Amino acid sequence: MASSNGTLAQGSVLKGLGVGLNAVVAEVFRVAPMQALPARAKSTKSVDEERESLRSAIGAVGAHLDALGAKVGSTSAEIFDALKFLLEDDELFEVAEGHLAEGWTAAAAYGMAVDEFAELLGGDPDFDERVKDLQDLSKRVQAEIAGIKVNLELPIEGSYVIVGEDFSPADTAQFTPAVVGVITISGGPTSHTAIICRSRSIAAVVSCADAVDLVDGDVVLVDPVGDRVVVGGEISSATQAITFIETGREPIIPVRSNIGSLEDANKASAANANGVGLFRTELLYLSATSQPDVASQSASYAEILTAAPEGPIVVRTIDAGSDKPVPFLHMPHEENPSLGVRGFRLIREHRSFIEDQLHSIEIARAHTNREVWVMAPMIATAGEAREFADLARSIGKFKVGIMVETPSIVTQIADLKGQIDFLSVGTNDLSQYLFAADRMNPALGLLLNPWQPALIRTLARIASEAEAAGISSGVCGESASDPAFAVVLAGLGFKSVSASASQVGAVRSALSATSVNDAKRIAAGALEFSTAEEAKAFVTAELSNLN
């Protein structure tokens, strides 16, 4: 195996947050942050030369968009066609030519022309995405002229651990089969990178600040269970995921699955999940340009309800906001979308949409004869919970509940006695609001670690107050996909957990191998620690001793 040629000594341990259970050893492939674009400058060349340089850069970016379009196939290829149309816009080129005539370089002229159109289109939420597209095209054209690489250009063959600051959805879409491990310097356990790696079973460690010193050629052990990366580490030294003895028993609480599409519903059934703990309904609407009618909505729901695993199906009403806009609801731009009009708050402006959604779910429920529970996201007061419960019960034969994501509703669970049937904790958003830490800010990943004592104690309070109020409680956030954390949740008194389909099997084994008394003892112990690291280390050690 190659030796390290970087500044980090063999055996160096870099701490981070592990994602998933599989360790891997491979060579580092550093993904450099994109070089800064050169400052806008006046040209030393002729206008004709600059015009030619602009034309050929636009041509090259256009050819790249064609290639991407061909790769993704017909359904998404339209997106790339639309981008090409913006890129090659006649007036955009004319405006840029005007700046060339003033003596600017091709890159500067195109950048200025795009800025001018972005200004014209600005302030209109319908065009926010197009303005972002335009600016991205501008960046690509300028980078092309300067000879700067914009794409990841990942290896296609071999096996590599890719190391970078954090990866955007566009980046992760380019992951090749050669990507066997991922390390991010920032980005937390709920970052896009973490979610993608978990669902594809790619070994990953995120929020690993010391990884900044890794260089191409270093061979590293990515050890997610140990929350670490070891330079020169052998696979045999990877921290073993606690293996639970297959007991053949049923888990001590039901393990449901999170789904968002028909494909997910099929996966959840294959994974032997006990029903669905979170059916995210946004996917059915995010790409629609006009509001689908009740008939087409109910047909989509019926198809998914039919495919869902046996057991109750918990459907969450739309959880959109200005960062996850539904095109036909025309949501205005907000400075702080996560603190804005989102989830159930949409009822003020869009009551008929939420009513239609519930009607569609009821038609699908009656048609498929499945047990359907409905819940609303982003409930902050007992009044909102009641409003939703009354609305849902007037429309369908559902069990009715709420998501617990805001710290405010945590203090009002007792007030909900007799009003709702169940609650489900979304630990990702609850962490974001409890720690005042933006989930989208990669620098704040460590605050969103589910082992944080403040989160565990808040969860303990939710479980015990729900119990006292006769409300069934569950957890459907990312944290419930971690088998060790799921044991803690069961021990705190939650009545079900819901994990991503890929993790259902692992969570089921953990909750089958543990007794109710063990889970209670472990959860009580976890509540005693003042740091996330200690709490996790305690639970891991206790679970290893059980076997």
Next chain:
Amino acid sequence: MALFTHEVTVLDPIGLHARPAGQIVKLVKESELDVQIGRPGEEFAKANSALRLMALKIKTGETLTLTVEADSEATAGEIAAQIQEFLKG
């Protein structure tokens, strides 16, 4: 060549957004005719640029005036009818 004027109404719920703007520009370029679009009484945009059309920020329900420089009323009418089709959403 003569200048023909038509009216079209934007029925697309998102208004004159990227997709219809792109369809209009494609049609106009293929026709090789001079077509301008705008709100009555305001400055018109040449329909050879989707960005320029989008920058008019036209919303659903608005009625627009279309001028087509063509050799016959029939040609102009056909272009206008196709543009109206694109604006139905």
